[in-house]
Amino acid sequence: MxxxxxxxxxxxxxxxxxxxxxxxxxxxxxxxxxxxxxxxxxxxxxxxxxxxxxxxxxEIATLDDAKALADSIAAKPVTVTAKAGPGGRLFGAITTAEIASAVAAEGGKSVDKRKIEIGQPIKSTGDYSVSIRLHPEVSAKIAVKVVAG
CATH class of the missing domain: 3.40.5.10 (Ribosomal protein L9, N-terminal domain)
Known part of the structure; x- marks a missing residue:
């Protein structure tokens, strides 16, 4: 060991x-x-x-602050623009850093990219659900819309 x-x-x-x-x-x-x-x-x-x-x-100071942040983040869907080929297939994949910057651009508080968990790699346009661990007891689900740009 x-x-x-x-x-x-x-x-x-x-x-x-x-x-x-x-x-x-x-x-x-x-x-x-x-x-x-x-x-x-x-x-x-x-x-x-x-x-x-x-x-x-x-880290976020208190549990109440984390819950308030989770509610504000979950209320707003996030849009990420990426280069895509025919059929909506992306050139590459959407990263946690891109999602974190999109959350900050939508008016939310900046989120640490290491706290974002993507279940499956995002490699095509469409709507996805991503989880963000804000506090050991609080996790927020956000809607991520990937569009071709």
Missing amino acids: AKLILTHEVTGLGEPGDVVEVKDGYARNFLIPRSLATPWTKGAEKDVTAIRRARKAR
């Missing part, structure tokens, strides 16, 4: 700053090469406080 400090959120494992134990292969082949975690050492323990402080500054 390898002891690691998470530097990014990993679904099902933990938040940035958490110290976790995972199997050696998972750490060596997935988490560390993708810079999602760093090996745990006594010296790196002080980095945990810095990571947690930065996370606390970024």
